[in-house]
Amino acid sequence: MDGLMETIVKYKVYLSDAEFNEVAEALITAHPCLKEPGSASGFGCWKTSLKYKLGNYRSKLRRLGCPEVTVNSLKQKPDDRRSPAYGVKKPKKAEVNYCPPYPAGESADSLEQMRVKLLSEVKIRNNEDKVAAMMDKTFAVRRLEVVQDAPMVADFKARWPGLFNVREVKAEFKRITTVELQSKFFSQLDAHSENLMKVFARKGGVLWKKIKAVMLPMTRAKCYINKFVKDYKSDDECIERDLAETVFGIYVIRHNVADPDDDPEDIGIVLEGVEVLSGLRNVPFAMAMFLGLVYALNISYPPELKYTFEALQKIIMEMQGNRLSAKVQTLKTLLAR
Incomplete structure (x- = not known):
């Protein structure tokens, strides 16, 4: 069991219930003599043992100063919320190096x-x-x-x-x-964009008319990200005020907003009212950088855009692509047809 724990923590320190199932099932598959007689799954008690064993192993790592577990120690939590279950910070978006240790020789x-x-x-x-x-x-x-x-x-x-x-x-x-952002994003976006257009077209009716009206003046890639892209006219006096009030979005400044073929004067990203990137080449590229910033700043997906970003992460970037919500799984199935 100690050897198994050492192998597990090379990949993840915090496992989901489904992942404990996978490990326990793999254990009895590799060693059939360990299968529990009379158990429906054959590994129920092993799964429970794994949970306790991993919890104890995390305690050892915490004493050794492993950042990924020390960040969840009780002394790091508010005085009135010091319970082991409160505010646990752990990878949620397929991060490989969620909270790595300091380089050797550094403090x-x-x-x-x-x-x-x-x-x-x-x-x-x-x-x-x-x-x-x-x-x-x-x-x-x-x-x-x-x-x-x-x-x-x-x-x-x-x-x-x-x-x-x-x-x-x-x-x-x-x-x-450990994934290349730009190359992966655009290769997958190009592979899926045509099928996505077909999925929207099959909707038909009023919904398709609305989608078509939005998509016609845009490039194929932009159809993914129109929800939080805001266009501004270059001489608009309210630009600075609007950007200061923007929590999460991409801005596009054009000389003529009515003409989508008009080359933008500037494209940038705003987070919490702060312009964090500007001078980006186009909106799809800005979206790729946006996803990079979400990871770099450990930002949770906004509720109104959680399915958009889940699709970008799991379908476009293929990170944790085997664990999808019902809506994103439906989209993935349609894109595969």
């Missing part, structure tokens, strides 16, 4: 000194490679800050300005998920 103090040095390094021209190396080395302390403290976007941008550019958003996404 919180040494990495904080590097963070402070980064504030001046990002202001130097043609210094992207050095900044990238320092950002890579400080990933663990930055990730712990995001997961543990959940800072406001404005505060986090002030502390880590080097993160808020296209190169580093893609790099951070890969550090967290």
Whole structure:
């Protein structure tokens, strides 16, 4: 059992009930002599033992200072909410490196000194490679800050300005998920966009007319992300006010909003009223960067867009694609026809 725990935590420290079932079933499959006689599944008691064993193993990891479990220790919780079950932070969006340990030979103090040095390094021209190396080395302390403290976007941008550019958003996404953001996003989007158009067309009736009216003036890729993309005319006086009030969205500034073929003057991303990225090439590219920022800042999917982002994560990016909600599973089935 100790060896099994060591193998499990190489992949995940927190398992779902379904995953405990899979491990217990695999155990009796590999060792039929362990199958429980008289049990419906043959592994019910093994599953319970696995849960207790993993809980004890997490306690050992916590004492050793493993960040992914220490972030959930009782001393990290509010005085009036110090129960083991309160506010447990764990991977929910297929993160591989959810809260990794510090690099060998580094401490919180040494990495904080590097963070402070980064504030001046990002202001130097043609210094992207050095900044990238320092950002890579400080990933663990930055990730712990995001997961543990959940800072406001404005505060986090002030502390880590080097993160808020296209190169580093893609790099951070890969550090967290091990998946290439841009290439995966566009290859899968291109593969699915034609079938998605056909799915919408089969709806027919009033719904199809509404969808068609929205989709006609857009490129194929944009049909996925129209819900939170806002168009502005370049001379609109309310742009700054609207962006300051935007919690979660992409803005597109055009000279002529009525003409969708008019090249945008600017495309950017706003989070909590803060412009975090600007000068993006097109809306689909902005959406890819948006997904990268959601992971980099450990942001939960907004309730009104949870199915949109679930489809992007599980169908487009193919991360945790075997665990779908009913709505997203229906879409995946339709796209496969």
